[in-house]
Amino acid sequence: MKSISAIVVAIGAASAATLAGCATVEEPPARVSTPQVSVAAQEAAAKPEAPRLKRRIAVTRFSNSTRYGKSLLYDGENDPLADQARDMLVKRLVESGQFMVFERDNLDELAFEQSLRNESNDFDLVGVDAVVIGSVTEFGRKTEGQSGFLSSTKKQTAQAVVEARLVDPRTGLAFNSASGQGNASVEAGEVAGFGSRAGYDASLNDAAIGSAVSDLTSELVSKLADRRWSTDILRLDGSQVIISGGSKQGLRKGHVLSVETQGETVKSSQSGLPITLPGKKVASIEVVSFFGDDEYSEGAIATVITGDLSSYDKDSLVVVEGGQL
Structure with missing residues (x-):
């Protein structure tokens, strides 16, 4: 009996050691979105805050230069990924409180609303100090995983790069450029059939684009602030x-x-x-x-x-x- 008990104890110890060496995740971590903050943006944030006089800017064309989401159903001027990046950038520029942001992308809709008010269709448009033209230049996803005895993990990551140039509307000269990088990831795992299983998470795309746009906004704020007011x-x-x-x-x-x-x-x-x-x-x-x-x-x-x-x-x-x- 002693020999049988010893064998049982040895088998239990070996099983515990095997499970300890498996790929495990106690709790699936929350999604992580990380903008790749540039050195210039970090230096600007470290400086003492001073009053800034607001510049007038307009965000015009935004395009999708990647192969992601390309379809015969979308033309080059109506790409969902590009529209999403542009809307996010406009929102963050407004929320920054550093600029007066003017609409340039939906003038036809504004003209229609103006006609409903029985007003002239001639806009009294305000000139701006700079025009922002940008593009989603990189976008991709990857899935990584580990498998062990009775356990497994799966990590999904989305990465994006958004770039923009600043154009002087008086001359058409591109006088500066900026870029933003971001990524978002989510991880799940299970042990002996217990834990969480992760399917395809489409919202990671939105989080990665949002992180890249946030990084881009930081660069634009620092570079546009250098222009004479x-x-x-x-x-x-x-x-x-x-x-x-x-x-x-x-x-x-x-x-x-x-x-x-x-x-x-x-x-x-x-x-x-x-x-x-x-x-x-x-x-x-x-x-x-x-x-x-x-x-x-x-x-x-x-x-x-x-x-x-x-x-x-x-x-x-x-x-x-x-x-x-």
Whole structure:
């Protein structure tokens, strides 16, 4: 009997050791979505937060440059993956609070709604500082798994890369570019028939695209913020200057801005592009109050602290960023 008991104990120990060496998952982990945050975005996030004056941007064409989702049912301008990436990018740019984002993709629908109101079909469109044109350049999925004695695991991963270029609408020059990478994964496993089994998870595609777009948005925010901000003068009244833009666009009471003459625009024979020559600084103004209901209709009232604007026409001047008091 002792020998039989010893054999049973030995078999139990061997079985336990075998199960311990199998691929096991105690609990299936939650889905993980990871944007591949760029070094530039990390450095920008590490800097002290400062007021940022909002730029006007528009997101136009977005395309799907991958083979994923290609079908005879979709043409090149109506690809679901590209439309999804564009909508996600517009949403994140609006939520960032750094830009005024203008619609350019659905003007026909807007014209129809305007006609229902018995209004003119001529849009009073606002010019923008930059146009964003982008594409989904990489997208793929992979499934990895491990099998052992009485156990198995399965991991599904989706990866995406979204790229965009920033175009100056005045010249058509692509002056900068940005890219975003992201991935999403889910894992499940079972031991001796117990645990979870994972089928095809289509929502991983959405999570991977969303992560890539989030990374792209971080790069766009840092790169567009480097462009010079300017606004126009609505009215000159002695030492009082009324300008476009207010607190919701990043201006604060006490902000000191520079007033310059409009620089002459000349064509460069070297590049073939128009170049605006530097204007002459003629005054400094300090923001004292705001008016208006929202960021698109508000303005600021400023007073002249240095210089004299009495001999200038408001249309010949431009207001640009200056130092803080």
